[in-house]
Amino acid sequence: MKRIRFGYVALVALVTVLAVPAAGVSKGTGLPTSVGAGEGKLTLVAWEGYTQPQWVKPFEKATGCQVAVKYAGSSNDMFNLMISGGGGQYDMVSASGDASLRLIYAKAVQEINVGLIPSYKDFFKAFQSPAHNTVNGKHYGISLQFGPNVLMVNTKKYGKAPNTWAAIYDPKNKGKITIPDNPIQIADAALYLSKTKPALGIKDPYELTKAQLAAAVALLKQQRPLVKKYWGLASDQIDLFKNGGSTIGASWPYQVNALKADKVPVVGVIPKEGVTGWADTWMLSSKAKHPNCAYKWMQYITKPVPQAQQALYFGETPVNRKACAVMDKISKGSCAQYSANAPESFYNSIKFWKTPISDCGNGQKNCTDSKAWATAWTQVKG
Amino acid sequence: MSVDARATEGSHGGALRSLSRLSWRRPGLKTFGQISAPVAAFLFVYVAALVALLIQSFWTTDSFTGQAIHSWNLDNFRAIANDPYPTIILRTLVMASAVTVTCMLLAFPYAYFLVRVAGPRLRLALLVATTLPLWVSYLVRVYSWRLILNPDGALNYFLNRLGLPDLNIAYTNWAMWIVFTYIWFPFMVLPVYAALERVPYSLVEASADLGGRGSTTLRRVILPLAVPGLAAGSIVTFSLTLGDYIAPSLVGGPGSSLIGTVVFESLGLANNAPFAAAFAMVPLGIMAVYLVLMKRLGAFESL
Numbered sequence: 268m269k270r271i272r273f274g275y276v277a278l279v280a281l282v283t284v285l286a287v288p289a290a291g292v293s294k295g296t297g298l299p300t301s302v303g304a305g306e307g308k309l310t311l312v313a314w315e316g317y318t319q320p321q322w323v324k325p326f327e328k329a330t331g332c333q334v335a336v337k338y339a340g341s342s343n344d345m346f347n348l349m350i351s352g353g354g355g356q357y358d359m360v361s362a363s364g365d366a367s368l369r370l371i372y373a374k375a376v377q378e379i380n381v382g383l384i385p386s387y388k389d390f391f392k393a394f395q396s397p398a399h400n401t402v403n404g405k406h407y408g409i410s411l412q413f414g415p416n417v418l419m420v421n422t423k424k425y426g427k428a429p430n431t432w433a434a435i436y437d438p439k440n441k442g443k444i445t446i447p448d449n450p451i452q453i454a455d456a457a458l459y460l461s462k463t464k465p466a467l468g469i470k471d472p473y474e475l476t477k478a479q480l481a482a483a484v485a486l487l488k489q490q491r492p493l494v495k496k497y498w499g500l501a502s503d504q505i506d507l508f509k510n511g512g513s514t515i516g517a518s519w520p521y522q523v524n525a526l527k528a529d530k531v532p533v534v535g536v537i538p539k540e541g542v543t544g545w546a547d548t549w550m551l552s553s554k555a556k557h558p559n560c561a562y563k564w565m566q567y568i569t570k571p572v573p574q575a576q577q578a579l580y581f582g583e584t585p586v587n588r589k590a591c592a593v594m595d596k597i598s599k600g601s602c603a604q605y606s607a608n609a610p611e612s613f614y615n616s617i618k619f620w621k622t623p624i625s626d627c628g629n630g631q632k633n634c635t636d637s638k639a640w641a642t643a644w645t646q647v648k649g
Numbered sequence: 650m651s652v653d654a655r656a657t658e659g660s661h662g663g664a665l666r667s668l669s670r671l672s673w674r675r676p677g678l679k680t681f682g683q684i685s686a687p688v689a690a691f692l693f694v695y696v697a698a699l700v701a702l703l704i705q706s707f708w709t710t711d712s713f714t715g716q717a718i719h720s721w722n723l724d725n726f727r728a729i730a731n732d733p734y735p736t737i738i739l740r741t742l743v744m745a746s747a748v749t750v751t752c753m754l755l756a757f758p759y760a761y762f763l764v765r766v767a768g769p770r771l772r773l774a775l776l777v778a779t780t781l782p783l784w785v786s787y788l789v790r791v792y793s794w795r796l797i798l799n800p801d802g803a804l805n806y807f808l809n810r811l812g813l814p815d816l817n818i819a820y821t822n823w824a825m826w827i828v829f830t831y832i833w834f835p836f837m838v839l840p841v842y843a844a845l846e847r848v849p850y851s852l853v854e855a856s857a858d859l860g861g862r863g864s865t866t867l868r869r870v871i872l873p874l875a876v877p878g879l880a881a882g883s884i885v886t887f888s889l890t891l892g893d894y895i896a897p898s899l900v901g902g903p904g905s906s907l908i909g910t911v912v913f914e915s916l917g918l919a920n921n922a923p924f925a926a927a928f929a930m931v932p933l934g935i936m937a938v939y940l941v942l943m944k945r946l947g948a949f950e951s952l
Contacts (some may be wrong), residue, residue, distance in 0.1 A: 322912075343920050373719030448898070450918060494903045496820045502900075510801040511819065638710070645911060648731045649904040 286411045297517030298380040305332045306557040309564055312337050312348045312360040314547070316581045327442070332560035342366035349375045358561045361411060361547050364620030366397035367397035369463050369637075370408045371400075372624075376550040378405045383562055386569035386587050393614035394586040399621050400548040403516040408550035409565045412583040413573070415544040415606070415617050416447075416455065417535035419526075421508060432459045434515055436486065441493045443509050443547035445516030448497035449558070450637070450644035451620055454543050455502070455517060456483040456490075458618055462540040471541065479644060480635045487647040497648060501525075508533060518573040521604060544617040546586075578605060632644055706927035710920065717923060725927035734911065738931055741907040744822070745890035749883045753835040756882065757875065760841040764848075776842070778833050787832065791899050794828045795819070798900070820902035828900050829890050832923070837882035837887070844878025845871070855900040877947040884943055891932040908932050 272608040287474060291303035311318060315338045323334050337357065339345040342365045349360050354375055362370055370376045381387045386397065387409070394410035401407065418435070420428040432455070435444050446452060457472035460482055469479050495513050498504040504522050508531060523535035544600060551561050574585035584605045591602040602608050627634040672679035706725055707719045728734070744923040763772050782790055797803045805815045820826050848871060856866040894909030908931060915925035
């Protein structure tokens with residue numbers, strides 16, 4: 268008893284010590300109206316592959332901002348890196364939609380002035396003020412790249428690709444299905460249910476009431492015995508499609524292209540129920556030490572050339588419509604391959620990842636949050 | 650200059666000498682001085698971390714910001730009783746026991762062969778071969794098993810050549826059982842080998858002189874003397890299986906979550922450190938019981 272109390276006191280003391288300097292730093296309000304001289308340095312938290320020398324080197328040369336990168340393994344990693352030690356250790360983060368709202372509400376990132384980013388006006392409309400990085404008209408970062416979550420099919424072994432997500436819930440495909448190992452996958456089931464069981468009343472696959480979440484979980488539990496593998500890494504699914512017996516699964520364009528490059532006859536289709544998708548945003552830490560270099564980075568990384576380079580390197584779609592021509596110049600036909608020239612309606616139809624929160628967006632607070640989703644996902648996998 | 654030097658040396662030596670005199674007069678103080686540093690390190694690194702874990706397990710997190718809410722409650726422990734956690738705990742226990750028993754069954758005859766049958770050169774070669782996998786990264790070993798067990802992998806290739814049907818055990822609990830057994834095998838062989846090596850040959854001869862047949866000698870002389878080694882090995886294989894989350898995620902399939910998976914996902918995906926802390930108490934409890942059992946079997950005498 269005594270020892271526990273001592274431990275508690277020590278911990279509280281430690282937390283207090285850590286919290287005091289954090290509380291002491293406060294930022295003045297008001298957005299910058301111009302970008303000053305660079306500070307010579309820029310620290311980033313990024314997905315691996317997002318800061319390749321081919322587009323980072325020209326930036327360093329042009330601005331004098333030396334880029335230092337910390338790669339994150341998951342959205343949760345990113346979130347923790349940005350809030351640990353009171354923040355301020357990193358200037359920017361390339362957050363995905365399942366982390367961006369959390370970063371905003373935890374006040375780990377600050378509002379930016381999109382007027383300072385020339386390429387912003389060239390973005391597809393869907394990425395100028397998307398719900399995953401813009402709250403009440405305030406922009407908490409600049410959209411970067413995105414990708415749809417497609418239905419991948421081996422056309423030689425499976426046959427003609429189906430036009431519906433029903434195929435991954437169909438018992439006749441038992442042992443051939445691969446599904447991403449991520450709680451956000453519940454949204455895919457919810458999207459499917461919103462079309463096939465309208466009685467449930469699912470409007471937004473990321474805003475589910477308890478009953479709607481239970482329906483999605485029930486569907487996913489039925490799917491479990493059919494699943495060959497819940498994959499954690501993209502390379503796992505590539506492996507499973509090459510020699511693991513999987514012929515159909517929920518996937519990303521990245522795997523489709525990697526397998527095609529290896530001469531595996533796969534296609535990635537967008538089924539009639541629509542798709543979910545992920546979208547990344549460069550966000551500025553609320554305690555950024557090098558804000559000018561950060562703005563210079565946002566100005567640079569949204570230009571057509573680095574947008575196209577990154578899209579082709581990583582297998583994703585740029586948000587700048589002018590990147591299309593550059594993509595085709597680098598690799599013929601790649602613009603259409605990654606849907607970088609689709610009509611606006613295509614981008615609007617993708618349900619992009621959002622952090623599930625208890626606030627349903629319609630004033631009601633009865634939605635299930637990301638913690639409930641994580642628990643539900645553990646139940647699904649069993 | 651020489652005077653100065655001598656003066657410093659003298660005062661220095663004096664302080665040291667008085668310290669040594671003090672430690673001679675107070676032996677308790679001497680012991681304290683010698684071990685206080687490692688004890689402090691132990692307290693801060695091990696015990697403090699465990700206490701922090703215990704304290705944290707009574708908190709909850711704000712699901713949105715991931716920050717801990719410091720209100721004391723037992724919610725996390727109550728949640729452990731909810732579906733699917735009891736199934737996962739049970740599955741982990743069964744898996745850890747199965748792996749441990751399999752390792753024992755394989756390691757005992759192998760270690761016996763090393764000690765009694767193999768010549769010195771073969772013994773050395775086999776011991777090196779046993780520990781060889783430990784020099785290779787854990788991940789490489791698990792991935793190589795994936796290549797073997799895949800439907801188009803080496804296993805089915807050889808089965809087909811022998812005219813046998815395909816065995817589709819990739820991404821199942823069977824695959825996990827094989828991989829765990831393979832990976833922890835050296836940790837079982839070494840203590841069993843050490844235990845058997847300590848059995849004097851004269852005991853075997855004495856048993857034979859008293860009319861004990863080979864099987865009787867094995868059962869009543871050698872096996873009881875090997876028990877501490879088996880128990881020591883089992884502590885390693887059992888506890889490592891309890892905590893592992895990499896093998897389930899790489900070679901397991903649907904319905905292969907273990908305790909380690911839940912802890913990892915609570916931290917890595919859900920950002921729910923308090924629940925992870927509470928759940929980490931489960932293997933801690935299991936191991937405490939297990940260690941008490943193993944102590945009865947004399948496991949700690951051969952560690």
